[in-house]
Amino acid sequence: MPVEPHVSPPTEGSRGTETYQADRALHAMLAHLSGGLSPAALLLAYTDWLLHLAWSPQRRIEIAQGALVDTKRLLETAQRFFAPEQAPWSLVKPQPQDKRFSRPDWEHPPFNVMAQAFLLGQQWWHDATTGVRGVAKQNEAIVEFSIRQMLDVMSPSNFAATNPEVLRRSFESGGNNFVRGWQNFCSDWIRLASAGLGPVTTGDFAVGEAVATARGKVVFRNELIELIQYYPTTERVHPEPILIVPAWIMKYYILDLSPQNSLVKYLTGEGFTVFMISWRNPEATDREIAFDDYRKLGVEAALDTIGGVVQGRQVHALGYCLGGTLLSIAAATMARDGDNRLKSISLLAAQTDFTEAGELTLFINESQVAFLEDMMWERGVLDTTQMASAFQLLRSNDLIWSRLTRDYLMGERAARSDLMAWNADATRLPYRMHSEYLRKLFLNNDLAGGRYLVEGKPISLSDIHTPMFVVGTLRDHVAPWKSVYKIHYQVDADVTFLLTSGGHNAGIVAPPGEPGHTYRIKTKGADATYTGPDEWLNMVQPVEGSWWPEWTKWLSARSGEPSEPPQMGAGTTKAENLPDAPGDYVRH
Structure with missing residues (x-):
């Protein structure tokens, strides 16, 4: 049985535990629906950005002109894509840390055009949500971050029909990758529903047997x-x-x-x-x-x-x-x-x-x-799930979307490692x-x-x-x-x-x-x-x-x-x- 915890005298950080209990209960209920993110914080950030953008007509014109220029460049590039002098990433290149489009398959049409269109859109939204005069720095960061998260959902790498790596794997395996992906999905869903845990990645690294073994x-x-x-x-x-x-x-x-x-x-x-x-x-x-x-x-x-x-x-x-x-x-x-x-x-x-x-x-x-x-x-x-979700959002491309693509579309599982096992052993x-x-x-x-x-x-x-x-x-x-x-x-x-x-x-x-x-x-x-x-x-x-x-x-x-x-x-x-x-x- 756990020992009774030592309790320090009440401090400023713990005040209010006996007041406004109805309000706290409502907020706790909302937290289940919002994943722990404050709707008020998001609303305040977007209101700050939208109001200042509405009061900045020149900035709005600049943003609109950027969209027109990017659309024109994309159409021109798509028309001459098969020209021998046309470089695959002539419009926009992925960031060095962005591994979604790093495979050679993404250099061929029409996938390269789709990837560049997505990256251009992502770049345009970044420009639209930043640099608006008067917006509080943190509110600007919240808006930019949340829109980036929403855009990442729509990446062509996340869909079987627009991901050349998935299509190649399905042709090579006769569609068995989707069968294995469905099995992975069912396994993860059962585990999540039964124990509130994520995908199984720790089975080979039991504490005291494979990790934490120093005498x-x-x-x-x-x-x-x-x-x-x-x-x-x-x-x-x-x-x-x-x-x-x-x-x-x-x-x-x-x-x-x-x-x-x-x-x-x-x-x-x-x-x-x-x-x-x-x-x-x-x-x-x-x-x-x-x-x-x-x-x-x-x-x-x-x-x-x-x-x-x-x-x-x-x-x-x-x-x-x-x-x-x-x-x-x-x-x-x-x-x-x-x-x-x-x-x-x-x-x-x-x-x-x-x-x-x-x-x-x-x-x-x-x-x-x-x-x-x-x-x-x-x-x-x-x-544990609240903390894990926050850390995963910081690197959603690597920790969420790339994993979902690999597990459910490619039908693969990442090789298990001791570091992955530790990461899943949350507190x-x-x-x-x-x-x-x-x-x-x-x-x-x-x-x-x-x-x-x-x-x-x-x-x-x-x-x-x-x-x-x-x-x-x-x-x-x-x-x-x-x-x-x-x-x-x-x-x-x-x-x-x-x-x-x-x-x-x-x-x-x-x-x-x-x-x-x-x-x-x-x-x-x-x-x-x-x-x-x-x-x-x-x-x-x-x-x-x-x-x-x-x-x-x-x-x-x-x-x-x-x-x-x-x-x-x-x-x-x-x-x-x-x-x-x-x-x-x-x-x-």
């Missing part, structure tokens, strides 16, 4: 975390242990996937003692768990436990994504209170300033946050914690502004003087690297910033020997002058390979001489009654 033991447990200590794999280890604070949006084992992709196994192989926090997946009864509970029952409790296992040693702390934001808050609190237990701080794709948090901020405004709060008020948690977020997170960090940006309160007193990132290793990923839709880069002028510490190729997850899980990885790295001293992100990108040359060895080299330079490994769970009570890794919390 370790749970040495501490409270109502929110299990702390795992991993067995050493070298005879001698660096005296300073590593504490990994993962995000609780997903399960911890993103950093302990298959053995060849496990950061934990890599670190133990390099002679480090590793501890990992495994968060408990909250339930509706945990609705009042606060954001600061994650600091106290998570980071603080883990550091206290590690202090008993490895006595008298400072700790290398690593935070990933939301776990990195939490670690930053904990580090600033410790600096304020004179707690010097941290030897170094490493942040992976973690934001401390949320003013430029990418397209995820489209879902974060006062109307949307209030709507989400009312939805969570009814359920007690933000459920929930407590009502109060998520409300505080959205309001204090996203809406108000209190942490960056020095207004974030911990135990009633403000903290400041500028109090952090501990050396930092900060990793951003080049194609991150969740924590854009330029947002992560802002740590340079927030802390008063030496900052080694590393920009790696890949996205929010694949860029972090970049083991040595895996091809295709590059990174850039440069250190800024605490007293050095600031360099902007664009200038930094032009100044620092890319290096081939994984960033993991670069980080362990940085850690080793800040660690003592190797010595005997510490005993497993030494100094902790009741550790002998706790399970081996991966523990119990990760399975729920």
Whole structure:
């Protein structure tokens, strides 16, 4: 049975839970129909755009002229398409990240003309929804994003009759691709209807058997975390242990996937003692768990436990994504209170300033946050499907439409991978914690502004003087690297910033020997002058390979001489009654 959650005193983020209950119930009901998106937020954005467009006759003329010019160009191109000098993408080319039309089949008529017509229309709508004087920046982004999502539905790649790859496959297989696609659809629908889950992608990657297999033991447990200590794999280890604070949006084992992709196994192989926090997946009864509970029952409790296992040693702390934001808050609190237990701080794709948090901020405004709060008020948690849908929308071409085309029209299934299995193993977020997170960090940006309160007193990132290793990923839709880069002028510490190729997850899980990885790295001293992100990108040359060895080299330079490994769970009570890794919390 789950332990009763620790409850912090009421805060600003949790007010109103006993008022306007009829209104909240109505909003919660609407949330079921709208997928959690606030109709008021969408209406306000479109009203802002349409009113300003109506008051801009010259801009409307310009938009109309653009449509006429594009139509004329398309007709002229279609008439001479078979001319030998006519290039297949002479009108408009797909963006580098757009893989829908990358196959050679799309270079032939009439499919190339249809693809270019679609891309021209998409480009025209982008021009029509942006650059209208007077429209609020966020409203403009919402309108542009939502129209792009609607247009993506109509892409010729999504329909069998207009997709040359699907037609070729149907001719080659005698239509068996549609039979297999129908079987895939039925299988997914049954699974969705029966369990509320997505397509089966995790069967070959059971937790503790194929993923999360690094040998370790749970040495501490409270109502929110299990702390795992991993067995050493070298005879001698660096005296300073590593504490990994993962995000609780997903399960911890993103950093302990298959053995060849496990950061934990890599670190133990390099002679480090590793501890990992495994968060408990909250339930509706945990609705009042606060954001600061994650600091106290998570980071603080883990550091206290590690202090008993490895006595008298400072700790290398690593935070990933939301776990990195939490670690930053904990580090600033410790600096304020004179707690010097941290030897170094490493942040992976973690934001401390949320003013430029990418397209995820489209879902974060006062109307949307209030709507989400009312939805969570009814359920007690933000459920897994709501979060998954938001992240999928950010990359709908890759995560929604391309998958549907492959699964149901091509009759294929993507090869299963450990990363896909982890991605499908979603978690929930407590009502109060998520409300505080959205309001204090996203809406108000209190942490960056020095207004974030911990135990009633403000903290400041500028109090952090501990050396930092900060990793951003080049194609991150969740924590854009330029947002992560802002740590340079927030802390008063030496900052080694590393920009790696890949996205929010694949860029972090970049083991040595895996091809295709590059990174850039440069250190800024605490007293050095600031360099902007664009200038930094032009100044620092890319290096081939994984960033993991670069980080362990940085850690080793800040660690003592190797010595005997510490005993497993030494100094902790009741550790002998706790399970081996991966523990119990990760399975729920």
